[in-house]
Amino acid sequence: MVRVLLAEDMHLVRGALRALLAEAGDIEVVAETGHGDQVVPSALAHRPDVAVLDVDLPGADGIAATAALRELLPECRVLILTAHRRVEVLRAALAAGAAGFMPKDAPPDRLADAVRQVAAGQRAVDPDLAARALTAPASPLTEREAQALGLAAEGCEPREIAQRLHLSAGTVRNYLAxxxxxxxxRTRLDAVRIAREAGWLPHPAS
Known part of the structure; x- marks a missing residue:
């Protein structure tokens, strides 16, 4: 029996996912939560084999929760669920240590299969999104340029970006330019759009 922790903040969706997994017969939801900050405490208490996490959780999002689980409970593998078919979200999830990544509009029977794959030590990544990630061109941005542009995408002005990256405001303006x-x-907003669509921006911090 595969023991699962389910984290989804929408009650109806969480109930539907719980019922879907229960129908599999070999999967048991041993814990559930609607808040990202409760993922690690719940996992430590119940020791699931797989954590199925929505990427957009309140508090710590699914990416942050994945990274925390990777550090504190590495034997619990993570399957990320998301409504976003974006390459940058997939890359952020895999970088944080997720073993699986599925869009919420995938066929229902694929969820149980993905949970089994992840529990067995395999990867379970949506094939269309994986193909896009593999064929996407490499980013022309340096790490610092991507960080500065990512913070600009969150609405930060150069002075705030400078404070958060421990740089001077002039250096930040140079990175953005x-x-x-x-x-x-054409503009900074246009640069944000281009980089975001290409998957070249870091995942926003919670």
């Missing part, structure tokens, strides 16, 4: 030039963008 360089990113805009490299992306052949």
């Amino acid at each position: 360089a990113a805009q030039i490299k992306l052949d963008a």
Whole structure:
């Protein structure tokens, strides 16, 4: 029996997922939560084999919860569920240590199969999104340029970005200008759009 922790903040969706997994016969939902900050405490208390996490959880999001589980309970493998078919979200999830990644509009029977694969030590990633990630061009941005542009995408002004990255405001403006030039963008907002669609921005912090 595969023991599962289910984290989804929408009650109706969580109930539907619980029922779907119960129908599998060999999967048991041993714990559930609607808040990202409760994922790790619940996992430590119930020791599930797999944590099925919505990426958009209140508190700590699914990416942050995945990274915390990877550090504190590495034997619990993670399957991320998301409504976003975006390459950058997949990359952030895999970088955080997720073993699986499925869009919420996938066929229902694929969820149980993905849970079994992840529990067996395999990867379970939506094939269409995986193909997009593999064929996407490499980012022309340096790490610092991507960080600065990612914070700009969150609405931060250069002075705030400078404080958060421990840089001078002038250096941040240089990074943003360089990113805009490299992306052949008309404006900073256009640069954000181009980088986000290509999956070149870091995942926002919770």
